[in-house]
Amino acid sequence: MSKVSESRAIGDGLVADxxxxxxxxxxxxxxxxxxxxxADSLPFGGDWTGRDGFANLVxxxxxxxxxxxxxxxxxETAVGMVIVMQVTLTSRASAATLRTRIAEIYxxxxxxxxxxxxxxxxxxxxLELIGEDWSAGR
Numbered sequence: 184m185s186k187v188s189e190s191r192a193i194g195d196g197l198v199a200d201x202x203x204x205x206x207x208x209x210x211x212x213x214x215x216x217x218x219x220x221x222a223d224s225l226p227f228g229g230d231w232t233g234r235d236g237f238a239n240l241v242x243x244x245x246x247x248x249x250x251x252x253x254x255x256x257x258x259e260t261a262v263g264m265v266i267v268m269q270v271t272l273t274s275r276a277s278a279a280t281l282r283t284r285i286a287e288i289y290x291x292x293x294x295x296x297x298x299x300x301x302x303x304x305x306x307x308x309x310l311e312l313i314g315e316d317w318s319a320g321r
Contacts, residue, residue, distance in 0.1 A: 189291070189294060190257070190259045190260070190263055190264040190289075190291060191257055191259055191264070193212055193264070193289075193291065193294075193296065194257040194264050194266050194289070195257070196208070196212055197209055197212055197266075197296070198252055198255055198266070198268075200212070201250075201252065202251070202252060206238060206241060209237075209241075210234045210237065210238065212295060212296055213234050213237055213295055213296050213297075214292050214293065214295040214296060214297035215233065215234060216232070216233060216297065217232070217233060217234065217236070217237055217295075217296060217297055217298065217299070218230055218231070218232050218236075218297070218298050218299075219231040219232075219236070219237055219240055219298075219299045219301065220298075220299070220300045220301060221240065221301050222301070222302075222303060222306050224306055224310065225303075225306065225309065225310065226243075226247065226313065227240060227243040227244050227247070246275065247274070247275060247276075247313040247314075248272040248273055248274050248275060248312065248313055249272070249273040249275065250270060250271075250272055251270065251271040251272075251273070252268050252269070252270050253269055253270075253271065254268070254269040255267065255268040255269065262290055262291065263288070263289040263290045263291040263296075263298075264289045264291075265286060265287065265288050265289070266286070266287050266289065267284060267285075267286045268284065268285045268286075268287070269282070269283075269284055270282070270283060270284070270285050272309065272312055272313075274312050274313055274314070276313070276314050277314070279312055280312075281308055281309065281312045283303065283304045283305055283308060283309070284303075284304040285301060285302065285303055285304065286301075286302045286304075287299050287300065287301050287302070288300040288302075
């Protein structure tokens with residue numbers, strides 16, 4: 184399998200496992216030393232390392248909002264992929280929803296995801312949805 188085909192298969196599998204709630208399936212696609220970079224201004228912001236760190240990130244994010252991914256596109260690269268997702272976030276506190284885009288840059292090592300850098304189209308709207316005070320300047 185070419186690196187490009189491998190990237191697409193991994194990306195499609197990750198999204199499918201996330202949508203079905205199959206965390207074990209997601210974790211199996213991650214390098215043991217994975218690093219996920221989230222926007223520092225978010226309550227779940229910063230760097231999350233290792234498979235346990237990824238699982239903790241998912242739990243932390245899920246405590247604020249439910250995530251749905253109705254659409255996504257994978258752009259394959261020589262070292263991984265970029266996944267641009269149309270997402271719907273539903274606040275656990277208020278049930279309000281936000282439809283926005285997220286772009287994630289993935290680096291692969293030995294056929295596993297070793298790094299994810301996450302970019303939200305509108306971080307302020309995400310903060311407002313989950314009830315964080317934007318002016319607090321976390």
